[in-house]
Amino acid sequence: MTLTELRYIVTLAQERHFRRAAERCFVSQPTLSVAIKKLEDELDVTIFERNRSDVRVTMAGERIVAQARKVLEEAELVKQIAQEGKGQINLPLRIGAIFTVGPYLFPHLIRNIKPIAPEMPLILEENYTGVLRQKLRNGELDAIIISLPFEEPDVDIQDLYDEPFEVLIPADHPLAKQEKVTRKQLEKENILMLGEGHCFRDQVLNACPGILKHSDETSLPQGTSLETLRHMVASGLGITILPSSSSDKHIYDSDTIVERPFAGKTPYRRVSLVSRKRFSRPKAIEALVQAITSCSLQGAANL
Amino acid sequence: MTLTELRYIVTLAQERHFRRAAERCFVSQPTLSVAIKKLEDELDVTIFERNRSDVRVTMAGERIVAQARKVLEEAELVKQIAQEGKGQINLPLRIGAIFTVGPYLFPHLIRNIKPIAPEMPLILEENYTGVLRQKLRNGELDAIIISLPFEEPDVDIQDLYDEPFEVLIPADHPLAKQEKVTRKQLEKENILMLGEGHCFRDQVLNACPGILKHSDETSLPQGTSLETLRHMVASGLGITILPSSSSDKHIYDSDTIVERPFAGKTPYRRVSLVSRKRFSRPKAIEALVQAITSCSLQGAANL
DNA sequence: GTTACACGATAGCATATGGCGATTGCAATC
DNA sequence: GATTGCAATCGCCATATGCTATCGTGTAAC
Numbered sequence: 088m089t090l091t092e093l094r095y096i097v098t099l100a101q102e103r104h105f106r107r108a109a110e111r112c113f114v115s116q117p118t119l120s121v122a123i124k125k126l127e128d129e130l131d132v133t134i135f136e137r138n139r140s141d142v143r144v145t146m147a148g149e150r151i152v153a154q155a156r157k158v159l160e161e162a163e164l165v166k167q168i169a170q171e172g173k174g175q176i177n178l179p180l181r182i183g184a185i186f187t188v189g190p191y192l193f194p195h196l197i198r199n200i201k202p203i204a205p206e207m208p209l210i211l212e213e214n215y216t217g218v219l220r221q222k223l224r225n226g227e228l229d230a231i232i233i234s235l236p237f238e239e240p241d242v243d244i245q246d247l248y249d250e251p252f253e254v255l256i257p258a259d260h261p262l263a264k265q266e267k268v269t270r271k272q273l274e275k276e277n278i279l280m281l282g283e284g285h286c287f288r289d290q291v292l293n294a295c296p297g298i299l300k301h302s303d304e305t306s307l308p309q310g311t312s313l314e315t316l317r318h319m320v321a322s323g324l325g326i327t328i329l330p331s332s333s334s335d336k337h338i339y340d341s342d343t344i345v346e347r348p349f350a351g352k353t354p355y356r357r358v359s360l361v362s363r364k365r366f367s368r369p370k371a372i373e374a375l376v377q378a379i380t381s382c383s384l385q386g387a388a389n390l
Numbered sequence: 391m392t393l394t395e396l397r398y399i400v401t402l403a404q405e406r407h408f409r410r411a412a413e414r415c416f417v418s419q420p421t422l423s424v425a426i427k428k429l430e431d432e433l434d435v436t437i438f439e440r441n442r443s444d445v446r447v448t449m450a451g452e453r454i455v456a457q458a459r460k461v462l463e464e465a466e467l468v469k470q471i472a473q474e475g476k477g478q479i480n481l482p483l484r485i486g487a488i489f490t491v492g493p494y495l496f497p498h499l500i501r502n503i504k505p506i507a508p509e510m511p512l513i514l515e516e517n518y519t520g521v522l523r524q525k526l527r528n529g530e531l532d533a534i535i536i537s538l539p540f541e542e543p544d545v546d547i548q549d550l551y552d553e554p555f556e557v558l559i560p561a562d563h564p565l566a567k568q569e570k571v572t573r574k575q576l577e578k579e580n581i582l583m584l585g586e587g588h589c590f591r592d593q594v595l596n597a598c599p600g601i602l603k604h605s606d607e608t609s610l611p612q613g614t615s616l617e618t619l620r621h622m623v624a625s626g627l628g629i630t631i632l633p634s635s636s637s638d639k640h641i642y643d644s645d646t647i648v649e650r651p652f653a654g655k656t657p658y659r660r661v662s663l664v665s666r667k668r669f670s671r672p673k674a675i676e677a678l679v680q681a682i683t684s685c686s687l688q689g690a691a692n693l
Numbered sequence: 694g695t696t697a698c699a700c701g702a703t704a705g706c707a708t709a710t711g712g713c714g715a716t717t718g719c720a721a722t723c
Numbered sequence: 724g725a726t727t728g729c730a731a732t733c734g735c736c737a738t739a740t741g742c743t744a745t746c747g748t749g750t751a752a753c
Contacts, residue, residue: 130472133670139720143529145670147475154471158464165457169433172450226446367436367448
């Protein structure tokens with residue numbers, strides 16, 4: 088049984104005339120005759136009663152033809168659905184971002200992607216780099232936004248932006264009076280840090296190797312998010328280091344906390360988008376990159 | 391797009407593994423690979439994302455596969471429906487009978503066909519021979535029960551039974567006292583007849599050629615059915631001639647009307663079943679004939 | 694680091710299928 | 724009796740579909 092054969096019987100049932108039905112199917116009359124006989128043989132049912140003057144659908148044939156019509160309708164829907172799926176940017180895209188990027192990037196992203204891909208809803212998630220990597224690999228996510236370094240086989244990595252680190256200081260802290268803060272100065276302070284697993288923690292430690300020992304000694308609490316760190320700084324518990332995008336707008340004014348750049352070489356992190364090589368919707372990724380790089384994130388330098 | 395291809399993608403979506411999917415489809419792995427690529431090309435959509443380690447269904451693919459599954463289900467139903475339609479005696483059969491046969495045959499027929507073809511409902515109709523002929527020809531009826539003579543191309547005629555004519559007389563009529571009635575005697579009586587178009591009318595006139603003139607002169611009313619004739623006889627309006635099967639059981643006892651056979655050669659009619667040659671369900675016709683010839687109709691001689 | 698393996702893609706070839714035009718056979722009609 | 728119209732049949736061809744063998748690559752094992 089083939090879709091073509093089903094198309095033939097449906098048409099013949101309508102036309103009740105082999106030659107006309109054949110024409111409507113764009114085949115010759117013998118082709119139609121043979122195909123219909125073949126189907127009748129396969130199903131072992133006489134679908135059409137051939138008379139000299141007239142072709143008539145048998146009672147069993149009526150039901151078969153009706154069902155054949157259904158099959159063809161559903162088959163048409165396959166094409167239609169394929170057509171819809173073809174655009175690449177009209178189906179949901181599943182995106183993950185690390186905890187220290189998502190909250191600050193997503194609002195801009197959502198706004199910017201609307202005009203580029205209005206039909207592409209974003210399914211968003213925040214997680215650790217390792218979890219995101221896993222979910223990207225096994226297909227639970229289509230793209231992840233992480234911070235370099237990031238190594239993974241079979242992926243495309245597109246750099247999005249660099250963002251500098253800055254120091255967040257309680258307004259009444261002595262360091263708040265300085266224009267810039269040196270790494271040396273930080274080593275004597277209580278530096279509040281994210282917990283292990285956050286890549287930003289590692290990046291901060293990398294940028295300021297001296298702060299770890301001190302912080303460990305005082306056994307400061309580990310922040311679970313950049314915002315909790317900010318709250319703790321505001322409460323006077325210590326100093327922290329944040330990526331600039333996180334200080335875009337927040338609830339504390341400069342009487343409570345102040346941001347200060349690093350003296351000397353500014354530490355920064357590079358944020359990149361990772362997708363599987365051979366992912367079926369490169370255009371969706373492209374649209375995503377375009378949307379992100381057109382975001383004006385506080386302090387970030389688009390690439 | 392073919393049903394085979396749809397079967398392939400559904401299986402591959404389940405197995406997520408070309409070789410295993412190919413096995414389950416009873417084809418080689420290259421066959422599956424090529425077929426799926428072909429479908430993807432035709433639909434212009436990537437349905438599967440091939441990775442070294444893993445085959446994954448794309449988002450567009452998910453919807454396509456789901457729809458493909460529907461198509462296959464409907465296609466399965468075609469086979470199932472065909473299977474059901476194959477028995478020939480498990481679908482309604484549309485039967486017509488002439489007015490003078492239907493009322494007396496149908497009750498027996500219904501009873502007798504039950505054990506032979508319990509799954510075959512009968513759609514019944516009574517009409518004139520000419521109308522039945524037309525409906526058989528254009529497929530509105532599958533079989534008709536008429537009385538010979540009957541000529542028609544492209545049909546099979548199977549004789550069912552012969553039934554004698556008898557004379558129906560009011561019990562208080564002088565003729566009621568006789569054992570038999572001669573044609574001569576009838577010529578002097580008021581003979582009640584069916585209206586034109588009923589073949590039984592013609593058969594009666596054929597059997598007793600002398601009665602017409604007399605009846606016309608007295609301009610008796612024409613009966614619309616054998617039963618109305620019987621009622622009129624019971625009311626004393628005249629005498630009539632009936633086929634024996636019609637006197638099986640009726641509401642009048644022998645104090646009101648009596649049946650008398652013809653003297654000499656008994657006139658009779660032959661009742662036959664007509665179906666189209668090449669009708670798709672010969673078994674249904676066969677069952678029908680068997681059911682009818684096993685009826686014990688009053689006075690009839692099965693053939 | 695090398696070998697072995699597993700997987701899907703590709704190539705080359707055989708065969709089945711589906712298609713065609715031409716023809717036949719049969720009724721109906723003129 | 725000739726013609727017409729119809730579906731069935733025949734013989735032929737192009738293509739589609741399937742196979743085996745092989746390749747390229749990434750992964751696992753030793």
